[in-house]
Amino acid sequence: MASLGLAIPPQSYLFRFLRRYNPHLIHLDETLYQFKPGEFLNPNQQGRVLNASIDIFDIPSLSGRRVNTYWRDWVLPITDISIGKSEDSFNMVWYKVGDEGYTHSGAIQPVLTITNPLVAEIPIDGxxxxxxxxxxxxxxxxxxxxxxxxxxxxxxxxxxxxxxxxxxxxxxxxxxxxxxxxxxxxxxxxxxxxPPEELNPISINVPSENKCIEVHLPEQVMVAYEYDEPVFMARVATGAKFSNGDYTTPSGRYMTFHKRFSRHMARGNLAANGYDLPGVPWNSYITEEGIAFHGTYWHNNFGRPRSHGCINLTSQAAKWVFLWTMPTVPPEKEWIYEQTGTAVDIIS
Missing domain, CATH: 2.30.30.40 (SH3 Domains)
Structure with a gap:
């Protein structure tokens, strides 16, 4: 919870899932159910404002009294987490901002401020x-x-x-x-x-044919399986319909054949639903047209379709998917493209 990757599976789906399978096998993506408020918070936890502006309320609800407003890229102290009432019923997580009040989590990127020593040298290939x-x-x-x-x-x-x-x-x-x-x-x-050791593949001894990911579009949830047993679950935000087109993530069977540590994603007119996003992390592509699992830093509001077709995850969850799926990307390479990969079922 130190990094607040708050992508919470919907309660009804989560409970059905846990009733069926042994909970200790499941690496839920930092779920907040049955938590003590603030128990897992890093004392230095911060949040960056993602929208043009956000409001702070005296209680974790849009019906509360507005006590302050902050603007894009302001960095605020996050001192607690609450499950509150929200117009966005699919995401009821609120963050407490210092001692001021509460703001909805969907427009806050959980961040830390950590500086790093200079490395002695960069590998020849980067x-x-x-x-x-x-x-x-x-x-x-x-x-x-x-x-x-x-x-x-x-x-x-x-x-x-x-x-x-x-x-x-x-x-x-x-x-x-x-x-x-x-x-x-x-x-x-x-x-x-x-470091290269942090990029070691996960469950490398499990054959690729015994790994599979399901993305459930109605529930906006992904589940990863090994030998038909679930090992990971995370909330997602998949493709949506916009005024300039239908970008719904298509159902079907795919595979993670192309992977990149980083991708500069850019498309269209920024004033008309376009985007220009450098450094999108942990990309696992499943189509030649560019649909991929990837980390997301421009919103924190998972559980509802909102992308241009890709499967948005928290950066932590996207990294897990990247390291768990095949093919494996060597640390000295920026990307890999193969004819095989881990199976992905998009279910509508």
């Missing part, structure tokens, strides 16, 4: 790294007064290829953008190079 602060500005050149290319957010992943120092001697990591092939520069303290 290495994957993750942002460990609420956000950091990636610049066109390594200096604080250089123009900002993008803002990189907590838990996003980026391929680091070099270490450079600015005129003051401050170290920066050079990050290669995988979509445009540009170089961006980020203060080294804001990125953690992920």
């Amino acid at each position: 290495a994957i790294a993750e942002v460990t602060v609420p956000f950091t500005d990636a610049r066109w050149d390594p200096a604080d007064d250089e123009p900002v290319a993008y803002r990189f957010y907590y838990a996003t992943t980026h391929w680091v290829t070099e270490i450079v120092k600015d005129e003051k001697g401050n170290p920066w990591y050079g990050v290669r953008d995988d979509k445009w092939d540009y170089m961006f520069y980020v203060p080294s303290a804001h990125l953690r190079l992920i």
